[in-house]
Amino acid sequence: MEITFGGIILCALTDDGEKIRDIPAFIVKDEAARQEKARLLSRILKAAVHDVGDDVLIVVRH
Amino acid sequence: MPHGCSIGLGLAMGIMARVLLLRSDYRQYPTYPHGYASHLFLGIIAALVGAVSVPALMAQEWTAVTFFVIVAQQFREIRSMERDSLEALEETQLVARGSDYIESIARVFEARYYIVIFVAASASYGAERGGALMGIALGVLALIGSTLVVKTEPLARSVEVIPAPLSFHGPDLYVGDIFIMNVGLESSRESIAEHGIGAILIPKTETARDTLANLGQRQAILHDAAGILGAKKDMDTPEFTPMATRHIQTGRVGVFMVPEEGDVQLLVNVIKRTPVLESARGRSLYGQSP
Numbered sequence: 121m122e123i124t125f126g127g128i129i130l131c132a133l134t135d136d137g138e139k140i141r142d143i144p145a146f147i148v149k150d151e152a153a154r155q156e157k158a159r160l161l162s163r164i165l166k167a168a169v170h171d172v173g174d175d176v177l178i179v180v181r182h
Numbered sequence: 183m184p185h186g187c188s189i190g191l192g193l194a195m196g197i198m199a200r201v202l203l204l205r206s207d208y209r210q211y212p213t214y215p216h217g218y219a220s221h222l223f224l225g226i227i228a229a230l231v232g233a234v235s236v237p238a239l240m241a242q243e244w245t246a247v248t249f250f251v252i253v254a255q256q257f258r259e260i261r262s263m264e265r266d267s268l269e270a271l272e273e274t275q276l277v278a279r280g281s282d283y284i285e286s287i288a289r290v291f292e293a294r295y296y297i298v299i300f301v302a303a304s305a306s307y308g309a310e311r312g313g314a315l316m317g318i319a320l321g322v323l324a325l326i327g328s329t330l331v332v333k334t335e336p337l338a339r340s341v342e343v344i345p346a347p348l349s350f351h352g353p354d355l356y357v358g359d360i361f362i363m364n365v366g367l368e369s370s371r372e373s374i375a376e377h378g379i380g381a382i383l384i385p386k387t388e389t390a391r392d393t394l395a396n397l398g399q400r401q402a403i404l405h406d407a408a409g410i411l412g413a414k415k416d417m418d419t420p421e422f423t424p425m426a427t428r429h430i431q432t433g434r435v436g437v438f439m440v441p442e443e444g445d446v447q448l449l450v451n452v453i454k455r456t457p458v459l460e461s462a463r464g465r466s467l468y469g470q471s472p
Contacts, residue, residue, distance in 0.1 A: 171352070
């Protein structure tokens with residue numbers, strides 16, 4: 121059986137670097153700036169942005 | 183030429199059957215004009231096989247009959263030809279057909295050639311037995327009977343489709359009460375709230391519930407909907423990809439899309455017309471698992 125990844129977390133955006141481990145993280149304190157960075161990353165990486173709460177956004181390629 | 187009338191009539195009826203079955207509908211397949219050309223040509227061959235096989239059988243020309251049976255088997259290749267062709271196009275589709283839909287279309291194409299052979303053989307047999315009029319009558323009967331047997335069932339027969347509003351609970355997108363996905367970007371949420379439309383599919387029976395559970399069936403619905411209404415998305419905006427998510431407790435399905443044409447009633451009509459795929463047809467009431 122072939123095993124494939126359904127979705128891959130490419131990076132995360134957060135206000136605090138302590139919240140993220142083992143994946144590339146962009147630390148952006150301001151909420152509006154975080155949204156703009158996430159939008160740019162999603163367009164560049166052709167991936168979707170998901171909000172997992174606690175001021176953490178993840179960019180996932182499905 | 184002793185069997186000229188029956189072979190000629192069978193050939194003509196077979197070609198007519200292929201032309202009638204070769205309609206390009208809202209799914210835009212086959213593509214005009216090259217798809218038409220190749221299928222018309224293969225249709226002529228199929229009609230000839232059907233038309234000649236009956237007189238050959240009646241004249242006890244077993245070599246000819248065997249030869250035509252071998253030729254008829256070549257039409258099995260039609261299915262793989264259509265499958266390969268559609269699979270090659272999948273990568274460049276914004277909303278893919280999905281393998282179930284492709285298989286279903288390929289099966290229909292294959293079956294249509296067998297119908298052409300059957301119609302041509304029936305007309306040929308009628309002409310041999312009772313003249314041209316009998317041939318035409320049998321050919322028309324064969325065509326009507328065959329098309330009724332292979333007619334695809336629209337989803338509306340077993341599923342109720344109703345428009346439903348989109349709403350956000352925080353970053354989570356819902357169609358009615360059915361969760362669709364988590365949208366992290368504020369700008370995308372605003373866009374979806376402004377341009378997005380949704381519908382809920384309610385199965386009328388347990389069998390329909392199984393049909394809606396099939397991922398291929400749901401992908402076919404999304405492909406047809408995006409084909410008619412257009413999808414306001416590109417490769418770098420995956421959050422605008424049409425989605426169909428299942429409510430596990432009830433078996434209902436929520437459909438979400440951001441269309442070019444924001445007509446929710448049109449979306450409902452397209453979903454109702456989507457064919458029930460053979461591979462997705464629910465069979466929960468027809469048999470028991472061992």
